[in-house]
Amino acid sequence: MVKILHTADIHLREYKDERWEALEQLVEIGKRNEVDIFTICGDLFDKDVDAENLRPKIREVFSNIPFKVLIIPGNHDADSYKGGMYFGEDVFILTGSPFEYGDVRIVGVPFEPIQGQNLLGKIRALKETLTLDKKNVLLCHGELLDVFFSRADFGAEGEERYMPFKLSYFEGLNIDYVLAGHFHSRFDVWQLKDGGYFAYSGSPVSITKRETGQRKVNLFEVGNSPTEYPLDTFNYQEITIELDPFRDEDVLRVVQERFENLHPRASAILTVKGYVNSEKIQMTEQDIVSQIKGITKGKCAEEHYELSDISRILENDLFKSFTNKVKQGDYTEEEKRQLQDTAIKAMMQAGL
């Protein structure tokens, strides 16, 4: 069984930063899981100049490894491999002939600024190469048009389309796996109509704040379906806490619990919203914010405090009689909550 570890964009730019550590972690995972092949499907480097500077160090990471590393150029590092650059004896840049390993054939489709008929023609032309005598794996770097993605899912890339392909481009070619890069957001897999899979691994480390949640790679045995493998790499995590003064809860406890569950390598994007009753909890808005900051210190990339103290409104006779009516009315809990919420907003707007 041939075991493959597949990752999308890492965007390396500095030695020993969190992206570099992610690469080192992937090499360790490859060793531990005894993979045969590690595929990097484009944008290993953030820029060509980064490839130039980091190449000697990359050689170190990829030396004395028990597997082969196959790399294709992406839109960020399309020129990084030109001129026979040497990345190590087990590292192969797949821009030309296929790489054969046992009964598996791996073909790279390096990034090029082409689309539509040109791209389709390029992929259909692989028919000659992708014969049935072996399992065929394609490495690609680009956008899958079948699924709606926001531009942000690919990292901030502007309005341009990058090698936009459809699942149908790969059908009828004896392809068992398309392993793709360029899509940063998350691990995701689609089935090709005539068998075979199309897999994005998502970036193995958060590159921008839009890539939230624990990062993953794809680790699978040829013959089985692509499988996500969670990583302990740096990532951004959104934490939204909605405070409800009608629920009997300890605001600081709620924050504490959410942060105790934060992944150790995660940096939080925290939003605290909703309402508090400062009279009841004996803390002003300012007290609450400063105490929350005490709990979350050093763990946040961004903090947004959108909470409001509504103790004044809660004491208002008009509001009291309104909520009493709601309580007696024939509403579900959810409807009661919504009515109360609407009343609070109305009273805040009216300055009552």
Ligand SMILES: [Mn+2]
């Ligand atoms: Mn990228």
